Amino acid sequence: xRNNLKExxxxxxxxxxxxxxxLGVSRQTINAVETDKYDPSLPLxxxxxxxxxxxxxxxxxxxxxxxxx
Amino acid sequence: MxxxxxxxxxxxxxxxxxxxxxxxxxxxxxxxxxxxxIDIGVLGALxxxxxxxxxxxxxxxxxGMLLGLGVLHPRTGARxxxxxxxxxxxxxRRIMALSAVSxxxxxxxxxxxxxxxxxxxxSQPVALAATVLGAIVLVWFSxxxxxxxxxxxxxxxxxxxxxxxxLLMLIGGGWxxxxxxxxxxxxxxxxxxxxNFAVLLVASYIANGRRGLLKTR
Numbered sequence: 001x002r003n004n005l006k007e008x009x010x011x012x013x014x015x016x017x018x019x020x021x022x023l024g025v026s027r028q029t030i031n032a033v034e035t036d037k038y039d040p041s042l043p044l045x046x047x048x049x050x051x052x053x054x055x056x057x058x059x060x061x062x063x064x065x066x067x068x069x
Numbered sequence: 070m071x072x073x074x075x076x077x078x079x080x081x082x083x084x085x086x087x088x089x090x091x092x093x094x095x096x097x098x099x100x101x102x103x104x105x106x107i108d109i110g111v112l113g114a115l116x117x118x119x120x121x122x123x124x125x126x127x128x129x130x131x132x133g134m135l136l137g138l139g140v141l142h143p144r145t146g147a148r149x150x151x152x153x154x155x156x157x158x159x160x161x162r163r164i165m166a167l168s169a170v171s172x173x174x175x176x177x178x179x180x181x182x183x184x185x186x187x188x189x190x191x192s193q194p195v196a197l198a199a200t201v202l203g204a205i206v207l208v209w210f211s212x213x214x215x216x217x218x219x220x221x222x223x224x225x226x227x228x229x230x231x232x233x234x235x236l237l238m239l240i241g242g243g244w245x246x247x248x249x250x251x252x253x254x255x256x257x258x259x260x261x262x263x264x265n266f267a268v269l270l271v272a273s274y275i276a277n278g279r280r281g282l283l284k285t286r
Contacts (some may be wrong), residue, residue: 008243017156017160019152024219025219025220025221026160026219026222027153027156027157027160028157028221028222028282029219029220029221031281032221032281033281035281037279037280037281038221038224038280038281040220041220044220046250
């Protein structure tokens with residue numbers, strides 16, 4: 001899933017390692033999320049959103065739209 | 070900026086060359102060593118199944134030792150292992166230590182089976198005891214490693230198990246069908262064990278690659 005994690009992380013001035021430390025995951029996890037190789041679990045996505053003070057849909061981009069009634 | 074990108078690219082190329090040379094040397098000398106030991110008869114009169122098992126076993130031991138190098142000496146390990154820097158190795162020291170020892174244990178376990186009597190020099194009760202002990206150690210290490218893994222590593226582990234299962238279905242099952250129908254030779258029980266070990270290694274590479282963990286850093 002496409003995401004804006006890298007943009008938010010760089011805007012905060014954090015390295016991948018620093019963000020990983022704050023979230024309690026490995027640097028590889030942050031790298032895998034940023035390069036769309038791994039979709040984080042819901043708890044981790046919520047923690048990321050909370051850390052950057054945004055809603056989850058601001059971080060993770062889903063193109064799906066419900067069908068019109 | 071351009072200069073920095075060039076420097077990074079050169080560093081990557083140097084690392085790939087070093088990894089290839091080191092991997093080639095380890096593989097070459099392991100193979101030559103085993104062939105020499107077989108030729109001089111120290112290992113008994115091994116059959117082809119036992120020789121193949123021995124090569125796979127040595128691969129496990131060699132990979133485990135390379136991981137161990139990263140644990141014991143992160144600075145050197147960062148030059149030969151596919152990690153961003155030595156910080157990555159320090160951060161994951163505990164889990165890497167467990168992985169390194171597990172791989173060596175798996176290798177030794179397969180060596181004991183490969184060298185088992187009647188063809189090899191290791192008596193069957195000793196080989197069985199080593200296998201049981203090795204299996205207990207591996208289960209214990211796996212449980213400890215799982216506790217240290219973050220969610221990406223757990224996902225990679227799950228993927229690895231899933232891929233290994235399908236590969237076994239394809240290779241083992243496919244071979245069994247062909248052998249049953251008379252289109253291929255029957256495999257020995259040791260071949261079955263060796264295939265399990267080999268498939269796990271291949272599955273691990275695929276699972277890591279799918280998550281971008283094999284990308285040269």
